[in-house]
Amino acid sequence: MTGVTRREFLTRGGALIVSFSLAPAFAADDPQNIGKEPKKAPVLPGSLKNAPLLDSWIRIDANGAITVFTGKAELGQGIKTALIQVAAEELVVHPRAITLVTADTARTANEGYTAGSQSMQDSATAILHASAQVRAILVDLASQRLGVPPHELTVHLGTIRSRDGRSMSYGQLVTGETLHVDAAMNSPLRNPRTRGVMGKSMQRVDIPAKIAGTPIYVQDLRLPGMVHARVVRPPSYGAKLASVESARVEKMLGVLKVVRNGSFLAVVAEREYQAIVAMRELAKAARWQEQPALPPQTGLYEHFQRLPREDFVDLGGASELATGTGTIRATYRRPYQMHASIGPSCAVALLQDGVYTIYSHTQGVYPLRAAIAEMLTAPAERIRIIHMEGSGCYGHNGADDAGADAALIASAFPGRPVRVQWMREDEHAWEPYGSVMVSSVRARLDGANVAEWQYEVWSSTHTTRPPPAGHLAPAWSIETPFAPPPPKPLPLPAGGGNRNALPGYTFGNARVVHHFVPSSPLRVSALRALGGYHNVFATESFMDELAAAAKADAVEFRLRHMQDERARAVINACAERFGWSQFKRARGRGRGFAYARYKNLAAYCAVAIEVEVERESGHVRPLRAVAAIDSGEAVNPDGIRNQTEGGIIQSISWTLYEAVTFDRTRVTSRDWSTYPILRFSNVPESIEVHIITRPGAPFLGTGEAAQGPAAAALANAVADAIGVRIRDLPLTRASVKAAARKR
Amino acid sequence: MSRRTRLDFLLVLVVSILVFLALSWRGEIAPVEPPKRFDAAQIERGANLAAIGDCVSCHTAPEGKPYAGGFALRTMYGVLYGTNITPDPQTGIGRWSQDAFVRAMREGVSRDGRHLYPAFPYDYFTRMTDDDLHALYAFIMTREPVSARTPEHDLTFPFNIRLLLSGWKMLFLDRQVFAGDRSQSRDWNRGAYLSETIGHCGACHTPRNLLGAERKRRHFAGGQAEGWHAPALDASSRAPMPWTRESLFRYLSYGASERHEVAAGPMAAVVHNLGAANEQDVRAIALYVASIMGAPDEARQKRAEDALAMARENLGAADVSARSGQPEGGDDAAIEAGGEIYAGACALCHGSAERRPGAPSAEALHLALSTSVSLQSPGNLIRIIFQGIAPPDGEAGPFMPGFHGALTDEQVAALVVYLRAAYTDRPPWPHVGREVRRVRQQLARGH
Amino acid sequence: MPVLNVNGTTYQIDADPATPLLYVLRDELQLNGAKFGCGLGQCGACTVMIDGNAVLSCVTPISALEGRRVRTIEGLGSLDNPGPVQRAFIEEQAAQCGYCIPGMMMRAQALLERKPAPSKAEIRRHMNANLCRCGTHMRILRAVERAAALMKVK
Numbered sequence A: 001m002t003g004v005t006r007r008e009f010l011t012r013g014g015a016l017i018v019s020f021s022l023a024p025a026f027a028a029d030d031p032q033n034i035g036k037e038p039k040k041a042p043v044l045p046g047s048l049k050n051a052p053l054l055d056s057w058i059r060i061d062a063n064g065a066i067t068v069f070t071g072k073a074e075l076g077q078g079i080k081t082a083l084i085q086v087a088a089e090e091l092v093v094h095p096r097a098i099t100l101v102t103a104d105t106a107r108t109a110n111e112g113y114t115a116g117s118q119s120m121q122d123s124a125t126a127i128l129h130a131s132a133q134v135r136a137i138l139v140d141l142a143s144q145r146l147g148v149p150p151h152e153l154t155v156h157l158g159t160i161r162s163r164d165g166r167s168m169s170y171g172q173l174v175t176g177e178t179l180h181v182d183a184a185m186n187s188p189l190r191n192p193r194t195r196g197v198m199g200k201s202m203q204r205v206d207i208p209a210k211i212a213g214t215p216i217y218v219q220d221l222r223l224p225g226m227v228h229a230r231v232v233r234p235p236s237y238g239a240k241l242a243s244v245e246s247a248r249v250e251k252m253l254g255v256l257k258v259v260r261n262g263s264f265l266a267v268v269a270e271r272e273y274q275a276i277v278a279m280r281e282l283a284k285a286a287r288w289q290e291q292p293a294l295p296p297q298t299g300l301y302e303h304f305q306r307l308p309r310e311d312f313v314d315l316g317g318a319s320e321l322a323t324g325t326g327t328i329r330a331t332y333r334r335p336y337q338m339h340a341s342i343g344p345s346c347a348v349a350l351l352q353d354g355v356y357t358i359y360s361h362t363q364g365v366y367p368l369r370a371a372i373a374e375m376l377t378a379p380a381e382r383i384r385i386i387h388m389e390g391s392g393c394y395g396h397n398g399a400d401d402a403g404a405d406a407a408l409i410a411s412a413f414p415g416r417p418v419r420v421q422w423m424r425e426d427e428h429a430w431e432p433y434g435s436v437m438v439s440s441v442r443a444r445l446d447g448a449n450v451a452e453w454q455y456e457v458w459s460s461t462h463t464t465r466p467p468p469a470g471h472l473a474p475a476w477s478i479e480t481p482f483a484p485p486p487p488k489p490l491p492l493p494a495g496g497g498n499r500n501a502l503p504g505y506t507f508g509n510a511r512v513v514h515h516f517v518p519s520s521p522l523r524v525s526a527l528r529a530l531g532g533y534h535n536v537f538a539t540e541s542f543m544d545e546l547a548a549a550a551k552a553d554a555v556e557f558r559l560r561h562m563q564d565e566r567a568r569a570v571i572n573a574c575a576e577r578f579g580w581s582q583f584k585r586a587r588g589r590g591r592g593f594a595y596a597r598y599k600n601l602a603a604y605c606a607v608a609i610e611v612e613v614e615r616e617s618g619h620v621r622p623l624r625a626v627a628a629i630d631s632g633e634a635v636n637p638d639g640i641r642n643q644t645e646g647g648i649i650q651s652i653s654w655t656l657y658e659a660v661t662f663d664r665t666r667v668t669s670r671d672w673s674t675y676p677i678l679r680f681s682n683v684p685e686s687i688e689v690h691i692i693t694r695p696g697a698p699f700l701g702t703g704e705a706a707q708g709p710a711a712a713a714l715a716n717a718v719a720d721a722i723g724v725r726i727r728d729l730p731l732t733r734a735s736v737k738a739a740a741r742k743r
Numbered sequence B: 001m002s003r004r005t006r007l008d009f010l011l012v013l014v015v016s017i018l019v020f021l022a023l024s025w026r027g028e029i030a031p032v033e034p035p036k037r038f039d040a041a042q043i044e045r046g047a048n049l050a051a052i053g054d055c056v057s058c059h060t061a062p063e064g065k066p067y068a069g070g071f072a073l074r075t076m077y078g079v080l081y082g083t084n085i086t087p088d089p090q091t092g093i094g095r096w097s098q099d100a101f102v103r104a105m106r107e108g109v110s111r112d113g114r115h116l117y118p119a120f121p122y123d124y125f126t127r128m129t130d131d132d133l134h135a136l137y138a139f140i141m142t143r144e145p146v147s148a149r150t151p152e153h154d155l156t157f158p159f160n161i162r163l164l165l166s167g168w169k170m171l172f173l174d175r176q177v178f179a180g181d182r183s184q185s186r187d188w189n190r191g192a193y194l195s196e197t198i199g200h201c202g203a204c205h206t207p208r209n210l211l212g213a214e215r216k217r218r219h220f221a222g223g224q225a226e227g228w229h230a231p232a233l234d235a236s237s238r239a240p241m242p243w244t245r246e247s248l249f250r251y252l253s254y255g256a257s258e259r260h261e262v263a264a265g266p267m268a269a270v271v272h273n274l275g276a277a278n279e280q281d282v283r284a285i286a287l288y289v290a291s292i293m294g295a296p297d298e299a300r301q302k303r304a305e306d307a308l309a310m311a312r313e314n315l316g317a318a319d320v321s322a323r324s325g326q327p328e329g330g331d332d333a334a335i336e337a338g339g340e341i342y343a344g345a346c347a348l349c350h351g352s353a354e355r356r357p358g359a360p361s362a363e364a365l366h367l368a369l370s371t372s373v374s375l376q377s378p379g380n381l382i383r384i385i386f387q388g389i390a391p392p393d394g395e396a397g398p399f400m401p402g403f404h405g406a407l408t409d410e411q412v413a414a415l416v417v418y419l420r421a422a423y424t425d426r427p428p429w430p431h432v433g434r435e436v437r438r439v440r441q442q443l444a445r446g447h
Numbered sequence C: 001m002p003v004l005n006v007n008g009t010t011y012q013i014d015a016d017p018a019t020p021l022l023y024v025l026r027d028e029l030q031l032n033g034a035k036f037g038c039g040l041g042q043c044g045a046c047t048v049m050i051d052g053n054a055v056l057s058c059v060t061p062i063s064a065l066e067g068r069r070v071r072t073i074e075g076l077g078s079l080d081n082p083g084p085v086q087r088a089f090i091e092e093q094a095a096q097c098g099y100c101i102p103g104m105m106m107r108a109q110a111l112l113e114r115k116p117a118p119s120k121a122e123i124r125r126h127m128n129a130n131l132c133r134c135g136t137h138m139r140i141l142r143a144v145e146r147a148a149a150l151m152k153v154k
Helices: A080-091 A121-147 A207-214 A274-287 A301-307 A364-376 A399-412 A424-430 A473-478 A531-549 A554-560 A563-579 A636-657 A707-722 A731-740 B001-023 B040-053 B100-105 B131-139 B161-174 B188-196 B245-254 B266-274 B281-292 B298-313 B332-345 B379-387 B409-423 B432-444 C022-029 C085-091 C103-114 C119-125 C137-153
Strands: A058-060 A066-069 A099-103 A154-156 A159-161 A167-169 A228-233 A239-245 A255-263 A264-270 A288-289 A310-315 A327-334 A346-352 A355-360 A383-387 A418-421 A437-446 A451-461 A509-516 A589-597 A604-614 A619-630 A686-692 B074-076 B076-081 B221-224 B229-232 C003-006 C008-014 C045-048 C052-056 C070-072
Touching: A058 A121, A066 A080, A066 B131, A080 A099, A080 A121, A121 A154, A121 A159, A121 A167, A121 A301, A207 A310, A207 B432, A207 C085, A207 C103, A228 A274, A255 A274, A264 A274, A264 A399, A274 A288, A274 C022, A301 A437, A327 A531, A346 A399, A355 A364, A355 A399, A364 A383, A364 A399, A364 C119, A418 B245, A437 A531, A451 A531, A531 A554, A531 A589, A531 A636, A531 A707, A554 A563, A563 A604, A563 A619, A563 A686, A589 B161, A604 A707, A619 A636, A619 A707, A619 B298, A636 A686, A636 A707, A636 C137, A686 C022, A707 A731, A731 C085, B001 B161, B040 B131, B040 B266, B040 B281, B100 B131, B188 B245, B188 B281, B229 B266, B229 B379, B245 C119, B298 C008, B332 B409, C003 C022, C008 C137, C045 C103, C052 C103, C085 C103, C085 C137, C103 C119, C103 C137, C119 C137
Parallel strands: A066 A099, A228 A418, A355 A383, A451 A509, A619 A686, C003 C070
Antiparallel strands: A058 A066, A154 A159, A159 A167, A228 A264, A239 A288, A255 A264, A310 A509, A327 A437, A346 A355, A346 A418, A437 A451, A589 A604, A604 A619, B074 B076, B221 B229, C003 C008, C045 C052, C045 C070
């Protein structure tokens, strides 16, 4: 079937034909690509380009059961539901008829990581097209079997009917190799204006089981013969295990084995509590050699900016902009912040007959497999990694390391499944954080317009995801350790530390410099929104400062510099729903506005927040938040709403409370008492999310779109309330109180 | 009694009452327009004094606006409400002149001439210098005005008769500005001044008589505040590790010191505010209080060594029965049951022989070093077990879960009996079960 | 051997009496609703009900549970027959990753059994002991209100 044109499979009667001739990596409205020629060779849409076989995505068995495969993972963002909706739409079946299989190295395509808000753009796009093409193949087969031209057939709920009432089901049409064909360049996509399933806020398929307490999470997995393990983590990065008197622990009730491999130390027991108690005893029996290798907490930013760095001019030329009189300047700073997943990381690994089977909540089963294969010096084909849900990860947390822990212990204790559960302190102290970041911005106004804009950002890397093995923390401790490779900056347009460093606005002249700091005193990697959180916080705070200097309204000032129609639409929608121009001033209250397009190529999001600030204590109380978001075609509007509300609340927590603390040797943020986050007592009274949906438009990544705008809106609201601008995150009580005193 | 004597007696009584009324009467001080401008340095000084005095705690309702009043102070005489001292003209003290403010602080008389209850510790504030009182006035008058009417006190007869307060003052109010002790250092005197005036430490940490006046000769011998026992700050201190000026400073500044319990109950707010006060002043207070405690004698030192050794070995439930020197009369069944509860609910966290400020909760202090377990009565310990300890929302700080739902009264009692037996060499507390029930009832009533 | 009464059924548990209830529920009784979030009594993911009180099962040893009634979300209802609190959470789609939700539901159930018509402020204050990292707070609060309404109908 390969190579045969699909033109005859196009259903008529209002169907929309989409010919995908542009490479997905080439975003037509990416500011970097304006004016450039598109790539020459067309590629398949979304993840189809890496996995073109249709049955990598869709299988239909003889009794008509439909299984859809995705290389992505459910992180709690609702992706399973959205993908089922997409497949159900193009296959014209009820969502209940579809079983979705998620990331499993033995069963699904390699879609890399479930990260960067790429799932809709990668996987949903692939499934959308694959489903449409599968439908077309089935129609073609039915046409041949029924001897009726395709345009006289109707497709409905898994059955294809001719006008004279004869029909064939999907199950009847499909044989073994039917779908084992490469996808074509053209897909007969259905008319986006007559959606049956997509665009509806279908209830999430995973919620009922979670509400009922059904064992869904990897933390709930119980396999026959399973044993429990705990790792005694080093007290600091680079600590070496000098000695451990493990004899006493080995004799404790239930203990099966103490595993020592270099400085990697773990205990295996029959029961979970036995493992915990044994782990604590083992920790007391261990002697570590530590070095004070961390910078001082006060003076962190100054220290950071003095570290060696590589400079990249991301926008503009060699000469500096916005110098001389009339220049407005500001510096914004953000500390290390953590994912702090509510459920500490966990993995279950079994080594049997030379094959490792690992259950993990990693964001990338294939990448993790490659890293663990290298760490164990085992062939990747003998390692299977199956994704099971964990709690929300918000990026690269301890999940991969827990998988590596489990693999290491399983290799020393084969034949029985080994469950490794990280403790709260392990997750807090060892997860990779979001990098410390500093931005210096300056601009020159020409009347009420920004004539020159220069933005410089200092950041360490925003990805240390495995592979290689050197990115797995357990691999640093073992006898033959793996060192992390030198970090590299993520390339634009998505970027890492420079994500959203390029302003989405149109200024007279703009220059952006990314100071990439390869070394990082604390362990860092991808945290939701990556550099986008800080860069949008800085950019949008500075836009407010410029608006004030220009004596312009904050919203109006932004519109003046924004050409993109979709951006203008979310800005206007948000301002209007917030009641921006009717806002009534009251003592101690303030309002703030911010906008950004995540990565400059994903979802458009504007957020407005009203706060009440108590000067005496410095307490900031967020009263209400209003957001407007454009994610392209909204597959599940409630899913978008949920993610946006969640992003706003999480961003409020980061912005008001969060900073990782450390002394000269160790991280000291080890539990919720030493790293407090937002509680019910201080969530807003209301959050509204208004969705602008564009049927037929490409899906745009949504999960990280609200973090940056919410932070800036909050900071702008606080500045509005107290009349003083705070530029260092988080906006603690102490800093707000001190700032309020200046007035 | 003869008729003549009766008449004389009546005459003396009437004249006495008239004299008393005359002496008690206080006029109204004319209201003024809310003043607006104050010297910034003076406001700073006032802010520091207010932090040391912890004014905000008694003058702020839970979840209320700062200084806007409404805080319910439950006493054996009934409920008193901290007043609105924001500069709101109608419901606060916005119309009080500086003289009115100073009179209230020194004499316990409101602007309109009413006598104030000594729950407002003017018997301490009366000793402040004029300069400091003016600085405090500047601070208070520049706070955010809040319109909030303070509820009337709800006191039992005859304590609801304000006039009687004049009599109380005649008996107990010693109106003298703090004099200091020339034989002591400047820092000591600064600490003494702050503690004995605006800091009003003794108001909680000194025992009182039935009329609510302090037993002056037992200054700092321990008192009570809001249902909690305020431990002794003199030589009778029961802290297993004797306090030093350094450990006191760390406690007052950070809310915890390495070998002492974290601040709980009303003290938590006090140390929270002291964290914002001038560091030199807090050091001075620590120096002064340490000097009142004095150096530990030999018996106390020995007790301290034993406690530290126990903490370092981290004895668990299984070891208790084997310990020598266990006092007679312990309730063995309760000790065993309490030990089992301790092993499962407490041991996982409470195993550290020292607890640095900023340490995570899993490194909680070993209870052999806990003052609460060594006090004369178990009330504080029971309260902590029931309520736990939590920092203000969004702030880092020591955290302990409360066990009021998890454990029954019997179980809490067993745990308390166990802790006393296992981690001190002091005699067992009597009537622990009754104490537990009493505290639970108090907490249910909101105090 | 400690005896537990969980969701109306009595169990004899062959485990160290110091074992916190959370591990017994999850490992011995296969009741995985209550979750391990911190083991320190700080986050509330392990919340269950004991004698009608919302309790942190990670710091409650089974030795303390003789003669007391433990309830978990498996006792509030099932996948096919969810109880009112569970129905409310599903209707409000009050979950993102869902990990904190069983603890939230148990805490809500404890409140509603004591106080069938709590105000918004009371709900907030009562739920404050439980953490949610995904930011599902608004939906959780709405779900508790909806649960109150559903329970009133019953």
